[in-house]
Amino acid sequence: MPLKFNRLCLPLLLFACHLLAEIPQCFHFTWVGAYDNHSNIQTETCDSRVGDFNDIPCEEPLVVTPDDTVPDVKALWQNTTENRENFLCQMSPGRSCVKYSYIFKGGIQNITYMCANVNSSNGCYRQLHPTGMVVEACVCTSRVGLIPCNGCSRTRLGGATGWALCLLGLYQWLNKYRIV
Numbered sequence: 001m002p003l004k005f006n007r008l009c010l011p012l013l014l015f016a017c018h019l020l021a022e023i024p025q026c027f028h029f030t031w032v033g034a035y036d037n038h039s040n041i042q043t044e045t046c047d048s049r050v051g052d053f054n055d056i057p058c059e060e061p062l063v064v065t066p067d068d069t070v071p072d073v074k075a076l077w078q079n080t081t082e083n084r085e086n087f088l089c090q091m092s093p094g095r096s097c098v099k100y101s102y103i104f105k106g107g108i109q110n111i112t113y114m115c116a117n118v119n120s121s122n123g124c125y126r127q128l129h130p131t132g133m134v135v136e137a138c139v140c141t142s143r144v145g146l147i148p149c150n151g152c153s154r155t156r157l158g159g160a161t162g163w164a165l166c167l168l169g170l171y172q173w174l175n176k177y178r179i180v
């Protein structure tokens with residue numbers, strides 16, 4: 001009987017709790033991609049990775065994954081033993097969820113998830129650098145109680161290549177004044 005209660009009511013209870021958390025959330029961390037010695041990640045910071053004054057997005061905590069595969073954000077969201085709040089930020093009014101991916105020859109090098117004040121409409125924007133590196137910025141709006149939208153990989157490619165640059169520029173500016 002108690003087992004039945006748990007099996008039926010726990011998901012409902014959790015669902016209700018999610019709905020009660022009034023502010024939608026975004027994922028908030030950097031997956032550093034392929035990484036040599038996983039125990040070394042503890043000693044790394046965004047400063048040590050990308051320095052202080054530059055335009056490369058980076059958000060702590062820094063994360064490595066088993067086999068260096070792309071993070072399973074759905075598992076993270078659903079894992080109740082994990083301290084999930086560490087990997088989330090609140091999408092307060094005026095903010096959006098953003099996902100920055102560095103892609104080289106079709107392989108994702110690293111991903112930064114964050115909340116940011118971005119003055120652009122939802123969608124994914126790609127910018128191709130002369131080196132062959134592609135920077136993809138996806139902007140979206142989360143809904144209360146649902147898995148943060150910047151986790152999913154539903155890619156709608158925008159033709160406007162200037163957007164990623166624009167977003168990066170904005171990020172740099174925000175970062176400079178410590179708004180994000």
Ligand SMILES: *[C@@H]1O[C@H](CO)[C@@H](O)[C@H](O)[C@H]1NC(C)=O
Nearest residue numbers: 036037038039040041042043
């Ligand atoms: C990995 O890093 C840890 C902590 O810095 C160190 O103790 C260990 O020797 C390293 N292992 C290898 C194979 O480099």
Ligand SMILES: *[C@@H]1O[C@H](CO)[C@@H](O)[C@H](O)[C@H]1NC(C)=O
Nearest residue numbers: 049050056057058102109110
């Ligand atoms: C992500 O990858 C790009 C390209 O290799 C690199 O320039 C950047 O520093 C990386 N970002 C982080 C946070 O490590």
Ligand SMILES: *[C@@H]1O[C@H](CO)[C@@H](O)[C@H](O)[C@H]1NC(C)=O
Nearest residue numbers: 075076078079080081082083
């Ligand atoms: C949930 O997170 C904990 C702590 O990181 C981890 O040990 C456990 O394997 C995870 N469980 C699942 C189902 O992913």
Ligand SMILES: *[C@@H]1O[C@H](CO)[C@@H](O)[C@H](O)[C@H]1NC(C)=O
Nearest residue numbers: 094096117118119120121122
């Ligand atoms: C961007 O900001 C300007 C000025 O605040 C505003 O007029 C414009 O509508 C905004 N654009 C979008 C796409 O939100």
